[in-house]
Amino acid sequence: MPLSDEEQRILREIEENLKTDERFAQKVSGTGSMYAGAIRTVKRAVFGLVVGLVGMVLALRVHFMLAFVVFAGMLALTLLIESQLRMLGKVGARDLAQNLRIPRPRRPGSDAD
Secondary structure, eight states: OOOOHHHHHHHHHHHHHHHHOHHHHHHHSSSSOTTHHHHHHHHHHHHHHHHHHHHHHHHHHHOHHHHHHHHHHHHHHHHHHHHHHHHHHHHHHHHHHHHHOOOOOOOTTOOOO
16 A cells, blocks of 8 residues: 555655654664663673672671671672563673673784784
8 A cells, every 4th residue: 555645754754853863873873772771780780799799708707697688689680680681682682792892902923814
């Protein structure tokens, strides 16, 4: 079914608005990520797990109940990571993996390109 002239005009207006919307362009282009918030949350939660592990070891020296409280916090962070990764799905997980890759510095004299 072909579009009427009015519908085609409305469609052209929508396309023009999308072309000029910078926030939308950043989200769908390679420079921005639709998953940036979830990726940031996962990174922070992983950092929290590392800090929690150190905190739990130190808390064991004070009292076992304090260490248990720290462990419960680490469990909550793990559940947060799991829920964020589930929300990301396969495409978002690939995006996360690409964001986590750190370029390796080249050794002097290496010819690998």
